[in-house]
Amino acid sequence: MPSGVPVPPVDIEAEGLTKQFGDTPIFSGVSFRLERGGAVALVGANGVGKSTLLRCIMGVIPLTEGRVALLGQDTGGLSAMAQRRLRARVGFVAQKHNLVPRLSVLSNVIHGLLGQRGGVRHWSQAMAPAASRQAALEALEAVGLAHLAQRRADRLSGGQSQRVAIARAIVAQPEVLFADEPCASLDPAAGEDVMDLFMRLARERTVTVVFTSHNIDHALRYGDRVLGLAGGALRLDATAGSLAPADLRGLYD
Numbered sequence: 693m694p695s696g697v698p699v700p701p702v703d704i705e706a707e708g709l710t711k712q713f714g715d716t717p718i719f720s721g722v723s724f725r726l727e728r729g730g731a732v733a734l735v736g737a738n739g740v741g742k743s744t745l746l747r748c749i750m751g752v753i754p755l756t757e758g759r760v761a762l763l764g765q766d767t768g769g770l771s772a773m774a775q776r777r778l779r780a781r782v783g784f785v786a787q788k789h790n791l792v793p794r795l796s797v798l799s800n801v802i803h804g805l806l807g808q809r810g811g812v813r814h815w816s817q818a819m820a821p822a823a824s825r826q827a828a829l830e831a832l833e834a835v836g837l838a839h840l841a842q843r844r845a846d847r848l849s850g851g852q853s854q855r856v857a858i859a860r861a862i863v864a865q866p867e868v869l870f871a872d873e874p875c876a877s878l879d880p881a882a883g884e885d886v887m888d889l890f891m892r893l894a895r896e897r898t899v900t901v902v903f904t905s906h907n908i909d910h911a912l913r914y915g916d917r918v919l920g921l922a923g924g925a926l927r928l929d930a931t932a933g934s935l936a937p938a939d940l941r942g943l944y945d
C-alpha cells in the first residue's frame with residue numbers, strides 16, 4: 693500500500709464463528725472483516741441463521757466457537773461495564789420496530805440514549821434532560837418526522853414507525869449499525885424509502901453497517917459487499933458490483 697493512503701480501521705472482525713442451539717448446528721466457520729464505513733448485506737433463505745449471526749456479532753447471544761472483534765475490542769470476556777460501553781457505540785434496527793406503543797414518538801427516540809446516558813430520566817420525554825430531547829428532535833428531523841414528535845407511537849403507519857426506529861438507532865451516534873430486515877414489514881415503495889433513508893444516514897455519518905435482507909435488489913444496491921449463508925456456512929462473500937441477481941438466487945435453491 694503506498695504511503696500516505698489512510699487505511700480505514702476494521703470495525704467488525706469475525707473469525708471462525710460457529711453457533712449451535714443445543715445439539716442443532718446453525719452455522720460454522722463464518723469469517724469476514726468489515727472496514728469503517730462499509731456496508732455488508734447478509735442474505736440467505738429463511739431459517740438459515742442470519743438473525744442468529746447478527747445477534748452473535750452484537751454479543752446478544754453467545755457463540756459456540758469463534759471470535760468477534762467489534763470496534764477493535766474482542767467481545768469475549770468483556771466485563772459487564774466494558775460490554776455496556778461497547779453496546780452504547782452500536783445501533784440496531786429490527787424488522788418490527790418494537791416501539792413502546794403508548795409513549796410519544798419523542799420518548800421512543802430518547803430511549804435510544806439509554807445505553808449511553810442511562811438512568812430513569814431517559815424513560816420518557818418529560819423527565820429527559822434538555823440535551824437529550826434536543827438530540828432526539830434532531831434525529832427525528834433527520835428521518836423527516838420532527839412534526840410527529842408528540843404523536844403516540846401506536847398511531848403511526850408502518851413506514852413512519854420504521855423511520856422512528858431508525859431515529860432511535862442513530863440518536864446516540866453509533867459507529868456501527870446492525871439492521872435485521874429493516875423494511876421487511878413494509879410495502880415495496882415504503883420499504884424502498886426506508887432503506888434509502890437508512891443507508892443515506894449511515895453513509896453521511898460514515899457508520900459501518902451490516903443488514904440482512906430477503907430483497908436481492910436491496911442487497912446488491914445498498915451493500916458494498918454481499919455475504920450469503922447457505923447450508924450452515926458462508927457460501928458467498930463478494931463485492932456487490934461483481935454479482936448479478938442470479939448469483940444470489942443460487943443461495944435459495
Ligand SMILES: Nc1ncnc2c1ncn2[C@@H]1O[C@H](COP(=O)(O)OP(=O)(O)OP(=O)(O)O)[C@@H](O)[C@H]1O
Pocket residue numbers: 713718736737738739740741742743744745
Ligand atoms: N433461541 C433459539 N433457540 C433454538 N433455536 C433457535 C433460536 N433462535 C433461532 N433458532 C433456530 O435457528 C435457526 C436460524 O434462525 P434465524 O432466526 O437466525 O434464521 P434467519 O436466517 O434469520 O431466518 P429468517 O430469514 O426467517 O429471518 C432456525 O432454525 C431457528 O429455528
Ligand SMILES: [Mg+2]
Pocket residue numbers: 742743744872
Ligand atoms: Mg431473521
